[in-house]
Amino acid sequence: MIELGFFYLFAVIALGAALGVILLKNPVAAAMLLVVTLCALAAEYVLLGAEFSAAIQVLVYAGAIVILFTFVIMLLNLGQEEVGQLMGVSKWALLFSLLTGAAIILIQRLSVGRLPEAALSTLGSDNVYEVGMALFTRYLWPFELASLLILLAVIASIVIAKKPTLPARDA
Amino acid sequence: MELPVLDETAVQIIATVVKFLVVLVAVLHIPPVMIWVERRAPALMQRRRGPNRVGFFRWRLWGLLQTLADAVKLIFKEESVPGSAYRGFFHLAPLIGLIPTLLFVSSIPFGPGIEIGGWKISLSVIELDIGALFILAVTGIGVYGVTLAGWASNGKFSLLGSLRASAQMISYEIPLGLSLIPLVLIYGSLNLQQLIYAQSVVWKWGIFLSPISFFIFLICMFAETNRAPFDLSEGESELVAGFHTEYGSAKFALFFLSEYVAMFALSCLCSVLFFGGWQIPFVSHALLVSLLGVNLAALVGVATLLLKAAFFMWLYVWVRWTLPRFRYDQLMNLGWKFLLPLGLANICVTALVLAVMGA
Numbered sequence: 001m002i003e004l005g006f007f008y009l010f011a012v013i014a015l016g017a018a019l020g021v022i023l024l025k026n027p028v029a030a031a032m033l034l035v036v037t038l039c040a041l042a043a044e045y046v047l048l049g050a051e052f053s054a055a056i057q058v059l060v061y062a063g064a065i066v067i068l069f070t071f072v073i074m075l076l077n078l079g080q081e082e083v084g085q086l087m088g089v090s091k092w093a094l095l096f097s098l099l100t101g102a103a104i105i106l107i108q109r110l111s112v113g114r115l116p117e118a119a120l121s122t123l124g125s126d127n128v129y130e131v132g133m134a135l136f137t138r139y140l141w142p143f144e145l146a147s148l149l150i151l152l153a154v155i156a157s158i159v160i161a162k163k164p165t166l167p168a169r170d171a
Numbered sequence: 172m173e174l175p176v177l178d179e180t181a182v183q184i185i186a187t188v189v190k191f192l193v194v195l196v197a198v199l200h201i202p203p204v205m206i207w208v209e210r211r212a213p214a215l216m217q218r219r220r221g222p223n224r225v226g227f228f229r230w231r232l233w234g235l236l237q238t239l240a241d242a243v244k245l246i247f248k249e250e251s252v253p254g255s256a257y258r259g260f261f262h263l264a265p266l267i268g269l270i271p272t273l274l275f276v277s278s279i280p281f282g283p284g285i286e287i288g289g290w291k292i293s294l295s296v297i298e299l300d301i302g303a304l305f306i307l308a309v310t311g312i313g314v315y316g317v318t319l320a321g322w323a324s325n326g327k328f329s330l331l332g333s334l335r336a337s338a339q340m341i342s343y344e345i346p347l348g349l350s351l352i353p354l355v356l357i358y359g360s361l362n363l364q365q366l367i368y369a370q371s372v373v374w375k376w377g378i379f380l381s382p383i384s385f386f387i388f389l390i391c392m393f394a395e396t397n398r399a400p401f402d403l404s405e406g407e408s409e410l411v412a413g414f415h416t417e418y419g420s421a422k423f424a425l426f427f428l429s430e431y432v433a434m435f436a437l438s439c440l441c442s443v444l445f446f447g448g449w450q451i452p453f454v455s456h457a458l459l460v461s462l463l464g465v466n467l468a469a470l471v472g473v474a475t476l477l478l479k480a481a482f483f484m485w486l487y488v489w490v491r492w493t494l495p496r497f498r499y500d501q502l503m504n505l506g507w508k509f510l511l512p513l514g515l516a517n518i519c520v521t522a523l524v525l526a527v528m529g530a
Contacts, residue, residue, distance in 0.1 A: 026257075028257070028260065028319075028322060029259075029260075032260075032315070032319070035312075035315065039312075051299070051300065051301050052301060052304070055301050055304040055305055055307075055308045056304070056308075058308035058309075058311065058312065059304065059307055059308040059311050062308075062311065062312055063307075063308060063310075063311020063312055063314070063344070064311060064341070067311075067314055067315070067318065067337065067341060070315075070318055070322075071318075071334070071337070071338075074318070074321075074322050074330065074333075074334065075334075126300065127300065127301065128300070128301060128304075128361055
């Protein structure tokens with residue numbers, strides 16, 4: 001009972017903060033609310049018994065990715081005016097996202113009972129062990145492929161970011 | 172009066188609240204003592220006397236009251252907010268910096284469990300199976316306090332200081348995390364309490380089984396807290412005071428508090444991971460329990476852990492007054508080009524050795 005109450009509490013926090021992320025004009029405030037959203041989601045994971053995912057969520061998203069967003073925002077030092085120009089939402093984007101959202105809800109409604117229910121209790125008490133076993137036995141190849149993909153992305157971003165060395169000029 | 176019947180959940184909730192309050196109050200006492208140490212220790216090293224005047228009549232208590240006077244002064248000082256600051260975040264930043272460090276301390280197992288009225292109560296505020304991961308996650312969040320403080324002050328020194336500090340903290344989190352993995356491989360658990368139980372004998376201590384991890388962890392310990400020789404974030408000759416340049420009075424004291432709490436938490440973690448936690452070397456816990464009973468033995472355990480942590484707190488001060496500050500590029504080179512490959516190699520070698528020994 002208490003757990004259900006907390007689940008809804010964190011759900012409201014996550015949704016409210018997520019709304020703030022897209023509606024606020026101050027980019028740093030938006031980034032901070034993104035952290036709140038991610039942490040509230042992590043709390044939901046804990047309530048669902050997935051402690052490992054919760055810790056990784058906070059560690060990777062809140063602790064590493066959003067801090068880089070914040071870095072960029074701080075370095076660019078966006079003023080209110082520039083943000084205002086960025087904020088103009090095009091009608092097509094609005095239409096597209098509304099349609100996508102409607103489609104997702106429609107698919108979800110139509111598929112009730114046809115898709116298998118999300119299994120909540122497959123994770124035992126030893127979360128890390130279960131995740132590790134699944135990743136390194138049954139899903140080894142997808143896992144390795146995913147890491148290869150990320151490695152490629154890392155190398156590509158280094159290549160893009162690296163300034164081309166100027167050719168030596170002849171005197 | 173008959174006490175209402177308590178069930179397990181209620182007892183644990185009450186125990187958690189009480190434990191958290193105890194930790195909170197205890198933690199508040201760290202900065203005054205540490206500031207005293209930090210003034211008297213260099214005095215000792217440099218053949219000076221250090222502060223020794225404040226006191227009542229003839230009792231001067233070796234200058235201990237000086238920090239009390241400082242704390243009173245800080246709290247009653249006028250608070251100033253720069254006109255161009257982003258006010259909300261300016262006020263929030265010290266708190267955002269403090270909360271993760273408090274969570275960090277809360278997850279440290281200070282001793283074996285105690286028993287009150289038949290209920291078993293563990294001596295960490297929040298005991299988690301994923302304790303080590305939780306600590307890494309929480310240190311990741313800890314960066315925001317520094318980042319926000321510098322940005323919200325809206326000044327050059329503050330911004331540069333906070334950029335330096337947060338870049339440094341992010342960079343050194345990675346080797347810090349990598350240095351924990353060999354220990355997790357060796358002891359087979361992320362639960363800090365179980366890590367301690369696995370180090371029951373001295374030769375099984377983390378420092379002997381994985382000395383390179385200890386080496387990396389020790390360096391990261393200094394870098395994570397922005398302490399000398401890695402205190403570039405507040406290099407006073409370049410940046411006045413770094414990210415907290417614009418902060419005064421109680422908010423400045425909060426930054427101080429979170430810095431010292433973080434130092435204390437990392438010192439505790441170091442003792443837990445590499446020095447057997449609350450266990451006294453060469454004395455088995457079972458023997459202590461048979462001699463003193465469960466609760467007294469637990470208290471002895473807490474004292475042992477605090478002593479071990481106190482050594483690392485001393486080490487912080489010792490190093491600060493011994494080594495000169497790094498240059499920023501040296502700091503980044505050390506983190507990314509030396510500690511990161513070393514940490515990865517350490518994991519591979521440990522895993523290989525474990526696999527060979529297991530086979």
